[in-house]
Amino acid sequence: MARVEKTGWLMDVYTRPSGELVCWLLSEDGQRWLLPMDFPVTFYAAGSLAVLRQAWRFLRGRGVQLSRQVRRDLFHGERVVLSATLDLPGRLPETYRRLAQAFPALDYYDADLPLAVRFVAGTQAPLLGRCRFETDGQRLLGLQPLESAWEMQPSLPPLRVMEIECDAEPALHPPQDIVIRCDRRCYRFPLQPLRAFVVNLQALLGTYDPDVILTRYGDTWLFPFLSEHAPSFNPNRDEQMKVEFRRERSLFAYGQVLYRGAQALLFGRWHIDRCNAALFAEIGLTGALEMARVTGLGVQEAVRKSPGAGITAMQMQTALRDGVLIPAVKQQAESTRTLVSLIRYDRGGMVYQPLVGVHRHVAELDFASMYPAIMVRYNISPETLYQRDAPAGLIPRTLQPLLVKRLALKHCLHTLDRRDSRVSDLKARQTALKWLLVVCFGYLGYKNARFGRVESHEAVTAISRELLLQAKENAEDMGFTILHMYVDSLFVKREDTRTEADFLPLAEKIQAETGIGVTLEGVYRWLVFLPACRDQRIPVANRYFGVFEDGTLKYRGIALRRHDTCPYVAQTQLDILSCLAQADDPREQWKEAWGLVNQRVRSLQRRQAAIEGLQMAVKLSRDPQAFRRPSAAAQAARQLQAEGVAVRAGMRLFFWFTQQGVSVAPPAAEEVDWDHYARLVLRAAGEILDVLQPVEKKQQYYLPLLK
Amino acid sequence: MGRTVPTITRQLNETEAMLQTFRRTLRRGDQALLDGLLASAHRHLAAISASGALLPFEAALLAMLLEQARRIAALEEEIRIFQEEVVRLRDGKG
Numbered sequence: 001m002a003r004v005e006k007t008g009w010l011m012d013v014y015t016r017p018s019g020e021l022v023c024w025l026l027s028e029d030g031q032r033w034l035l036p037m038d039f040p041v042t043f044y045a046a047g048s049l050a051v052l053r054q055a056w057r058f059l060r061g062r063g064v065q066l067s068r069q070v071r072r073d074l075f076h077g078e079r080v081v082l083s084a085t086l087d088l089p090g091r092l093p094e095t096y097r098r099l100a101q102a103f104p105a106l107d108y109y110d111a112d113l114p115l116a117v118r119f120v121a122g123t124q125a126p127l128l129g130r131c132r133f134e135t136d137g138q139r140l141l142g143l144q145p146l147e148s149a150w151e152m153q154p155s156l157p158p159l160r161v162m163e164i165e166c167d168a169e170p171a172l173h174p175p176q177d178i179v180i181r182c183d184r185r186c187y188r189f190p191l192q193p194l195r196a197f198v199v200n201l202q203a204l205l206g207t208y209d210p211d212v213i214l215t216r217y218g219d220t221w222l223f224p225f226l227s228e229h230a231p232s233f234n235p236n237r238d239e240q241m242k243v244e245f246r247r248e249r250s251l252f253a254y255g256q257v258l259y260r261g262a263q264a265l266l267f268g269r270w271h272i273d274r275c276n277a278a279l280f281a282e283i284g285l286t287g288a289l290e291m292a293r294v295t296g297l298g299v300q301e302a303v304r305k306s307p308g309a310g311i312t313a314m315q316m317q318t319a320l321r322d323g324v325l326i327p328a329v330k331q332q333a334e335s336t337r338t339l340v341s342l343i344r345y346d347r348g349g350m351v352y353q354p355l356v357g358v359h360r361h362v363a364e365l366d367f368a369s370m371y372p373a374i375m376v377r378y379n380i381s382p383e384t385l386y387q388r389d390a391p392a393g394l395i396p397r398t399l400q401p402l403l404v405k406r407l408a409l410k411h412c413l414h415t416l417d418r419r420d421s422r423v424s425d426l427k428a429r430q431t432a433l434k435w436l437l438v439v440c441f442g443y444l445g446y447k448n449a450r451f452g453r454v455e456s457h458e459a460v461t462a463i464s465r466e467l468l469l470q471a472k473e474n475a476e477d478m479g480f481t482i483l484h485m486y487v488d489s490l491f492v493k494r495e496d497t498r499t500e501a502d503f504l505p506l507a508e509k510i511q512a513e514t515g516i517g518v519t520l521e522g523v524y525r526w527l528v529f530l531p532a533c534r535d536q537r538i539p540v541a542n543r544y545f546g547v548f549e550d551g552t553l554k555y556r557g558i559a560l561r562r563h564d565t566c567p568y569v570a571q572t573q574l575d576i577l578s579c580l581a582q583a584d585d586p587r588e589q590w591k592e593a594w595g596l597v598n599q600r601v602r603s604l605q606r607r608q609a610a611i612e613g614l615q616m617a618v619k620l621s622r623d624p625q626a627f628r629r630p631s632a633a634a635q636a637a638r639q640l641q642a643e644g645v646a647v648r649a650g651m652r653l654f655f656w657f658t659q660q661g662v663s664v665a666p667p668a669a670e671e672v673d674w675d676h677y678a679r680l681v682l683r684a685a686g687e688i689l690d691v692l693q694p695v696e697k698k699q700q701y702y703l704p705l706l707k
Numbered sequence: 708m709g710r711t712v713p714t715i716t717r718q719l720n721e722t723e724a725m726l727q728t729f730r731r732t733l734r735r736g737d738q739a740l741l742d743g744l745l746a747s748a749h750r751h752l753a754a755i756s757a758s759g760a761l762l763p764f765e766a767a768l769l770a771m772l773l774e775q776a777r778r779i780a781a782l783e784e785e786i787r788i789f790q791e792e793v794v795r796l797r798d799g800k801g
Binding site for chain 2: 339340342343344346347348350351352353465485535537538539
């Protein structure tokens with residue numbers, strides 16, 4: 001084939017078993033290309049010169065180009081390094097592993113970077129971005145980016161999507177039928193006989209040649225099942241590749257135990273398991289593409305990994321472009337601190353306890369992306385700490401375009417009508433970016449983050465506290481009462497302010513004084529701050545409900561927001577809020593709300609509620625054998641284990657309360673513990689209604705229901 | 708998350724737990740008053756935290772005093788209104 005030049009999109013990169021890099025491209029004429037490309041990769045080692053010489057001798061003759069270079073470490077400045085370049089990128093992990101095993105005392109750099117990140121930084125061609133490429137049909141000869149990752153309206157590749165679903169949750173019941181949807185057609189195949197099913201699936205893959213396979217339980221069941229029982233079946237577009245399986249694991253992060261199911265990754269097309277992709281439910285395919293575009297992580301990785309991996313990938317790209325070395329293992333430990341210094345500086349954001357009770361005409365003002373905005377504006381980065389007038393650091397330079405793009409997307413959303421067809425895509429994209437910005441602050445202080453440093457983390461919270469205090473002072477200067485402040489938002493009211501226009505001068509003043517964008521989230525017709533359950537006199541931060549002037553509800557910290565609340569109780573609480581929202585003051589609707597509670601409790605006592613609405617969900621905080629008391633979660637876990645299900649910490653389990661305890665299978669109506677559900681409804685109702693009326697009146701309503 | 712120092716809420720809760728024997732020894736009526744005092748400190752967690760004191764309970768005591776002062780001011784204001792009302796009634800203007 002003669003050399004041809006095409007315009008299209010860079011979809012993904014990966015390495016074949018031979019070690020060569022392959023680019024998956026989609027050209028505008030609809031053709032899919034899997035083209036190997038020359039892409040040498042380099043990693044570095046630094047340390048004592050004597051050991052480096054030995055390392056040189058170790059690598060010599062292994063197909064590695066070696067040289068002595070001086071390169072910049074973000075923390076140690078310039079270092080003499082041994083540079084090792086491999087023509088086949090797929091060989092790097094093994095070469096590095098052997099070298100690190102032989103010379104553990106050396107510091108290694110750029111040795112464990114995701115291939116796509118390295119490729120994007122090296123070619124400047126973002127994943128999912130438009131590009132021009134040249135090929136002779138066998139290899140990719142040149143690649144030129146036509147779009148940046150920061151394009152506000154990026155052109156989208158015309159993707160072919162195939163959806164595969166099974167008719168049961170495989171962990172509980174063996175699926176019988178598989179439903180496949182593609183190109184507006186729907187096929188239903190019995191799983192057995194398996195040979196017939198595999199032939200049909202292979203035929204559909206050949207006919208539709210999808211770019212994306214969207215499944216439910218594809219990671220944890222479908223592809224492992226097919227690999228075991230039909231080993232000749234290959235769902236990859238690249239026939240030289242096999243499905244890559246990664247093992248399940250439980251991990252502790254963000255103060256909770258998380259479970260990550262096994263993963264099945266494809267080559268030449270993507271596989272996304274809706275049930276195993278952390279953010280997919282929220283951001284969908286559009287958001288996943290946006291995340292891959294800005295982070296440089298492949299789509300399959302971006303949807304499965306936490307946003308923290310995304311922000312790390314972005315920092316790596318900045319470092320690679322700037323020629324800064326990326327340590328394979330973080331080398332900076334926290335410096336020694338005095339207790340006084342820790343007490344003074346190791347603090348979080350400012351939280352001002354709310355004034356408990358009902359408040360009318362309250363405005364909520366938010367600092368827009370406060371922490372990342374502080375990092376950018378105040379140039380907070382591990383290497384710029386304690387320096388005045390330092391050039392922009394690695395972290396601010398990474399975050400700046402992300403921040404700008406998210407604010408622009410948000411602004412765009414505000415200008416559109418809610419019914420506009422672009423709204424859902426824009427929302428998905430801005431949510432994807434929001435998650436990256438949310439975690440970027442945590443990663444600044446995370447002990448394993450490559451470019452983390454706890455002092456810079458503390459600097460951000462110190463500045464945020466100061467800014468919030470400035471905001472408070474500005475508001476008080478203008479005669480407002482501060483009802484509550486929570487890290488980056490404040491709730492204010494004044495006798496004579498009613499509409500958004502009345503609060504805008506305050507927002508503008510705070511923005512002008514602090515230099516950080518302030519948005520008016522809205523004006524509440526009324527807002528209720530709730531006290532602690534254990535003592536009504538103690539206020540609790542970020543626990544409230546209210547209704548905006550346009551009738552939209554907002555609530556935080558109540559049963560409705562918790563994942564372990566069953567749908568029936570959640571719906572009851574939502575209905576109570578909707579009932580209260582009809583009045584200008586929630587206290588006026590108190591009786592009507594109790595009438596509704598009465599009705600729901602009576603429904604339960606008469607066993608009239610649907611069983612599905614009573615299904616409880618709980619995330620397992622530890623492995624089943626580690627439970628000491630027979631809590632509902634422990635009982636559910638043991639029941640599942642008895643049925644042969646592999647239960648791990650971090651998994652989400654579903655069950656019902658029954659007269660005998662709990663049941664993981666839907667129980668018959670006479671087995672359900674209806675009284676327990678009635679108590680849950682009363683507790684959820686009390687959470688909202690108790691604060692609205694004095695104790696003696698509450699008892700009039702509670703007691704008859706409890707009987 | 709990555710923090711070495713316990714939060715101010717946790718520190719106060721721990722101090723309150725340490726005071727349980729003290730509380731138990733008080734008369735029932737005084738226990739309720741103590742609970743009220745301790746609860747009033749929780750309204751000023753941000754300020755107690757911002758004080759950066761090695762012993763935050765000192766700042767918590769100040770917060771309790773502050774709430775007492777607020778209560779006294781409110782009562783003084785009520786007395787003033789009542790007194791004005793009494794004077795008005797005495798002068799036959801009511």
